[in-house]
Amino acid sequence: MIPESMMRLAEEGDAEAQYKVGIAYCLGHDGVAVDYGEAAAWFRKAVDLGFLPAKRELGIMHLTGDGVEVDAAKAYAYLSEAAKAMDPNAMYHLALMYEQGVGVEADLYEAVKLLAYAAGVGYPGAEEEAERVNDIITMERVKALKSRPLLNLEVSEVDVMAACCQPMFDDMVNETVVVMDTFAGPQLIGEDEDGNDLTLTECPHCGKPVRWVPRDKRY
Numbered sequence: 759m760i761p762e763s764m765m766r767l768a769e770e771g772d773a774e775a776q777y778k779v780g781i782a783y784c785l786g787h788d789g790v791a792v793d794y795g796e797a798a799a800w801f802r803k804a805v806d807l808g809f810l811p812a813k814r815e816l817g818i819m820h821l822t823g824d825g826v827e828v829d830a831a832k833a834y835a836y837l838s839e840a841a842k843a844m845d846p847n848a849m850y851h852l853a854l855m856y857e858q859g860v861g862v863e864a865d866l867y868e869a870v871k872l873l874a875y876a877a878g879v880g881y882p883g884a885e886e887e888a889e890r891v892n893d894i895i896t897m898e899r900v901k902a903l904k905s906r907p908l909l910n911l912e913v914s915e916v917d918v919m920a921a922c923c924q925p926m927f928d929d930m931v932n933e934t935v936v937v938m939d940t941f942a943g944p945q946l947i948g949e950d951e952d953g954n955d956l957t958l959t960e961c962p963h964c965g966k967p968v969r970w971v972p973r974d975k976r977y
């Protein structure tokens with residue numbers, strides 16, 4: 759049973775109560791039959807009042823098609839709003855959309871970032887997923903790097919895109935040189951002889967300057 763007091767609050771327009779009634783219809787315990795259509799209707803009321811957890815739930819439903827039509831664009835809109843408010847469950851689902859290119863252009867780096875945030879607040883499974891997607895990135899970047907000529911030291915806001923010389927290529931594949939998002943923006947970080955982080959503006963091997971290029975540059 760949904761408590762009468764909660765139902766009354768929901769009917770009177772209390773967004774949190776509407777959300778809770780929606781959850782009760784999703785979970786279906788305490789003698790409440792699972793009814794996704796009913797759940798979605800209550801979530802939508804709470805969404806109209808700007809209640810973020812309801813946006814997250816409705817977003818997930820638009821991914822699965824439970825109680826509503828499958829609509830990746832709506833799912834993206836709701837989940838990204840909730841994710842901006844640091845809702846870890848929303849971040850988790852949004853990350854998988856970024857990984858698979860559902861409702862948004864695929865972006866593995868964005869996926870890992872969202873999963874890392876979700877993992878940081880202990881969202882179950884997020885850390886494993888972050889590692890899994892990160893492994894895909896590593897595989898793809900090594901493959902991409904190998905297909906490019908040694909020419910210039912080219913760097914985007916998330917990765918080293920192309921090497922200037924063989925020693926730098928090896929540094930990149932071994933990840934002793936990486937792009938890191940710092941307070942001052944993305945920077946190319948290497949190591950000095952003592953293993954301390956060193957911001958690079960040129961290649962320590964051949965001296966070519968770092969050139970910033972767009973991420974989608976074609977070679």
Ligand SMILES: [Zn+2]
Pocket residue numbers: 911921922923924926961962963964965966
């Ligand atoms: Zn070089």
